[in-house]
Amino acid sequence: MSDPQRKIKLLVVDDIVETRNNLINLLYFEKDIEVIGSATRGQEGIDLAKKLQPDIVLMDINMPDMDGITATERIMQQVPGVSVIMMSVQGEQDYLRRAMRAGAREFLVKPFTSEELTSGIRHVYAENQNLRRLQPVVTAGQGTPAADASDDHLGEVISVFSPKGGVGRTTIITNLAVAVKQHSKKRVALMDGSLFFGDVGIMLDVRNNKTMNDLQGRVDQLDAQLLTDVMMTHSSEVKILLAPPKPEQAELVVAEDLKRIIQELRRNFDYVFIDTFPSLKEETQLAILDASDYILTVMTLEMPSIKDVRLFLEVAELLEYPRDKIVLILNRADSKHGLRAENIEATIGHPITATIVSSGAAVTLSINRGTPLVMDAPDNPFSKDIEALAKRIIAGTLNQKESGKKGKEVAAVGGEHGKGSGKPGGLLGGLFKKR
Ligand SMILES: Nc1ncnc2c1ncn2[C@@H]1O[C@H](COP(=O)(O)OP(=O)(O)OP(=O)(O)O)[C@@H](O)[C@H]1O
Ligand SMILES: [Mg+2]
Structure with a gap:
């Protein structure tokens, strides 16, 4: 637990004497902050950070010998537990991006007010305390990243697109990840890859001041411990990696980082579920799709949705994804829409693996409560459909059509085209063909 009497220990690194002195004077009257040292050069800052073990280093970006970004990277590598706040006169995106990638936790653009400075320091410190509080509970229990993570262990990555x-x-x-956890007791992770407007946190009512942004500049150090630090535990014991809190921070997440994160999740969990957002232009989304063993491709019984899924199937082919990788899920399926699942399969040339019933108000209510329906109302038909899908994931039979029908049989329906019988006229030609 944090000691309320304990002061936040700060190291100031800035080559300009006046700036250094101003900062020290500004902080002198803050009862909870103590400047324990100052340095004029990047290397000196690293040496002092090692020696003094501050909570926070306040680092200038532009310095003659070694810039603040390089110094931050080295401090991150050499002095565990220290946070860096970067200061710069330039507030450009590129600076911000580089600072965050180096591992800085906060970015202050000069000139800043004393209020901005102290609240930045307190915010970063509180985050760090939170992180440390989480550390003692790190055990290799169920739902926790594997202490024995090894290259041999590779969990299954299932994204929804x-x-x-x-x-x-x-x-x-969200419901599926929880259902798989409920029925398998395996280690289940859920990553919110819907980077700009991620809803996983709100749907599961989990709040965390750590998100995947906190992995920036640290992906090379990724291990079970670091995952534990940034992930959140849901009451179902599913571990959650949240999307960036703000759209502008989502821009900082790059495809290469995501690949590394997914790789590490795979090593530490049995199942890694990933939410996405609809963009094939975004490299991050392609990285998620590439890394997935299965892409649960959701479609509803509406013409635009069906048309777009069909186009996506063509893209998937161009991307040379194995056909089995695309698992079609028909959501909000009921008979009122005038379209038959069988006809859709025939038209788009791909089997529908599972259908999920429309549960109207119950689903909306559960979303607003922040409790997945599979926990709130396991007997609801929606929950039952999710449970059935979860059980097939656990049993490794995702490629088989529900109700015991083999995927192959279904494929034969859609497979008309695959067999070279020619596609129906027009993009959606044949959809309304009588059976
Ligand atoms: N099977 C279902 N039965 C009833 N309502 C549903 C069902 N599936 C989804 N919904 C409703 O549809 C809405 C959209 O769902 P959701 O946010 O999961 O979609 P999304 O594809 O993730 O959207 P976004 O593009 O915003 O990320 C929600 O209000 C939810 O309540
Ligand atoms: Mg969404």
């Missing part, structure tokens, strides 16, 4: 927004991706993946 749709070329269209609002079709139920987040609803499905």
